[in-house]
Amino acid sequence: MTSTETTAGSASQKSPGAQPLLLAIGFVIVILLSAASVWLVDRSSDDADTVIQTLDVQNSLSLILLNLRRAESAQRGYIITGQTPYRDEYQQAAKNTGPAVESATKSIENNLALQGLFSEVPVLVREKLAEMARSVELYDSGKVDEARTLVRGGEGRNLMEGIRNAIVTMYNNERQQLDRRRTESTRTNLYLLAASLLGSALILLIGGTSVYLVQRTSRQRDAAQQELKATNENLEAIVADRTADLREANDEIQRFAYIVSHDLRSPLVNIMGFTTEIEAIKKGIFEQLTALRKDDTEALKKDVEMSRDFDESLGFIKGSIGKMDRLINSILKLSREGRREFKPEYISMDDLVKSIADTVAHRAAEKAIEVTVDTLPPIKSDRLALEQVFANLIDNAMKYTQPGRPGRVRIRGRVDHAQVVYEVEDNGRGIAEEDHQRIFDLFRRAGLQDQPGEGIGLAHVRALVRRLGGYMTLKSQLGEGTTFIVTLPRRMHVEERQAA
Amino acid sequence: MTEHVQIIMIEDDEGHARLIEKNIRRAGVSNDITPFSNGTEALKFLFGTDGTGASNRGRAMLIMLDLNLPDMSGVDILKRVKENEHLKRIPVVVLTTTDDEREIKRCYDLGANVYITKPVNYDSFANAIRQLGLFFSVIKVPESTRA
Numbered sequence: 264m265t266s267t268e269t270t271a272g273s274a275s276q277k278s279p280g281a282q283p284l285l286l287a288i289g290f291v292i293v294i295l296l297s298a299a300s301v302w303l304v305d306r307s308s309d310d311a312d313t314v315i316q317t318l319d320v321q322n323s324l325s326l327i328l329l330n331l332r333r334a335e336s337a338q339r340g341y342i343i344t345g346q347t348p349y350r351d352e353y354q355q356a357a358k359n360t361g362p363a364v365e366s367a368t369k370s371i372e373n374n375l376a377l378q379g380l381f382s383e384v385p386v387l388v389r390e391k392l393a394e395m396a397r398s399v400e401l402y403d404s405g406k407v408d409e410a411r412t413l414v415r416g417g418e419g420r421n422l423m424e425g426i427r428n429a430i431v432t433m434y435n436n437e438r439q440q441l442d443r444r445r446t447e448s449t450r451t452n453l454y455l456l457a458a459s460l461l462g463s464a465l466i467l468l469i470g471g472t473s474v475y476l477v478q479r480t481s482r483q484r485d486a487a488q489q490e491l492k493a494t495n496e497n498l499e500a501i502v503a504d505r506t507a508d509l510r511e512a513n514d515e516i517q518r519f520a521y522i523v524s525h526d527l528r529s530p531l532v533n534i535m536g537f538t539t540e541i542e543a544i545k546k547g548i549f550e551q552l553t554a555l556r557k558d559d560t561e562a563l564k565k566d567v568e569m570s571r572d573f574d575e576s577l578g579f580i581k582g583s584i585g586k587m588d589r590l591i592n593s594i595l596k597l598s599r600e601g602r603r604e605f606k607p608e609y610i611s612m613d614d615l616v617k618s619i620a621d622t623v624a625h626r627a628a629e630k631a632i633e634v635t636v637d638t639l640p641p642i643k644s645d646r647l648a649l650e651q652v653f654a655n656l657i658d659n660a661m662k663y664t665q666p667g668r669p670g671r672v673r674i675r676g677r678v679d680h681a682q683v684v685y686e687v688e689d690n691g692r693g694i695a696e697e698d699h700q701r702i703f704d705l706f707r708r709a710g711l712q713d714q715p716g717e718g719i720g721l722a723h724v725r726a727l728v729r730r731l732g733g734y735m736t737l738k739s740q741l742g743e744g745t746t747f748i749v750t751l752p753r754r755m756h757v758e759e760r761q762a763a
Numbered sequence: 764m765t766e767h768v769q770i771i772m773i774e775d776d777e778g779h780a781r782l783i784e785k786n787i788r789r790a791g792v793s794n795d796i797t798p799f800s801n802g803t804e805a806l807k808f809l810f811g812t813d814g815t816g817a818s819n820r821g822r823a824m825l826i827m828l829d830l831n832l833p834d835m836s837g838v839d840i841l842k843r844v845k846e847n848e849h850l851k852r853i854p855v856v857v858l859t860t861t862d863d864e865r866e867i868k869r870c871y872d873l874g875a876n877v878y879i880t881k882p883v884n885y886d887s888f889a890n891a892i893r894q895l896g897l898f899f900s901v902i903k904v905p906e907s908t909r910a
Contacts (some may be wrong), residue, residue, distance in 0.1 A: 415864070532882075532885075536779075537778065538885070585884075599863065
């Protein structure tokens, strides 16, 4: 039993530590995975933005080149052929170049590196446009040769070369950056994939461990419960055994008291009977003696003395028998009370105690004793037993008054959790400290023996209170008064005792 | 009660038996009193050697019964008498020290005709027995059934 207890104990100590920790780790991993996913999505969208931006830049750069080349080839066609469609096309393309440059400038707004590379492009474009415009102007004004010389001079080609170089550099630059980003992105994705897989594996591992731990704990708990149940059942059996033993012992005592009292009574009948017979015989003898004595006064006097001694002895014998009879009756009464089955019912203690107070009202008035009954809490208990208890206590309170002081008896009550406490308080002669226990013993009394009684009442009361499931105490000071305190369960449980 | 009615007194205490007899006689009852101080002998007399009670048929009897006997309980005797075909009409007076209510009820349930508690106070005792004697002198006792 001890070993199982310790294992069960250690299991219950371990599980609350390991389980939440595992759960926490699992949560952290899930959170990290989620964060990584969010970051990845964000990153992907960033990457997409960058690609779009790069394409945008490349596109606008291409557009500059395209327009310039269109303008250049149209310009050259015009100067060679002099046909107006070439001129129109040249003008159209030249006009489109400006916006293309603006759009490119705008697309690289956030890219300092490109801005550096791009800075000379607008200047070169402007110069190129100016060069072309000059040649077309010369041609229009009839200076065909001068215009052709200008084209042949190579200024335009050089400018165009510069622009192309700058733009190709930018183009390549952008592509390299894009490639770099793509590589980085791929690597990040790989890392994230690895992390996700690892995290998932960890979560699976944690889940598995948790399931194992839970199963082990529940197995241990089941075992512990089984053990506990067995122990409880065993305990119940032990308690039932002991209760049965006690009950038997109690019954034995009751039977013993009952039988003994009866067997004691039987010889008493004889003693009393034959003593009375002797008394009758004695009467006859002395009558006959008196008749015989005639005038012998001396002898008559002696006879009277003898008769008196006779009566004295018989008187003592009969007095003792009477006393013994009362004691035996008390024991019988106690033992009979001990055998009586209690019938718990709801009782208004106000009514019960007041009716007792009413029955003693006459005696109280004679002895000038004031009996007060406060409001008392009700109880579920045996009515007859409670009547006996309180009748006895009130009777005692009224019996042992302090001479020269008007008697006062007060009955109080209060509820204390599952118990009710009733107090019978008097201002009587009180009980000395050393007698506080003794007065509860059978045939024992305390103080001045000036009142009739056998010393049964309190023993009886205490036995009753005990059987009702309560207990009795007292507070008392010699010459001041006494308070008997009866504590009883609010609801008497009868199953156990009733079975007895 | 006619002269031929026999009083059977089953009482283990000789003193009690003597006191009872004295006081019954004082009431003027002169019937024959047969005392038994234990249950076995009393049963042997009542039920005869064959144990059927047939030996006593045709006789008029009255039983005074104490409950506390050394060899058995008077209740058992009462039960057997009241269950016997020949003896069941014999009036049984339970005369005992027990005044336990359950015991009294039990005796009447079993068919006891009278239940009297012996008082320790001799005046009461003597008075009770004398009254019983007076009672004996007026009651009718049937003869045992002739089966």
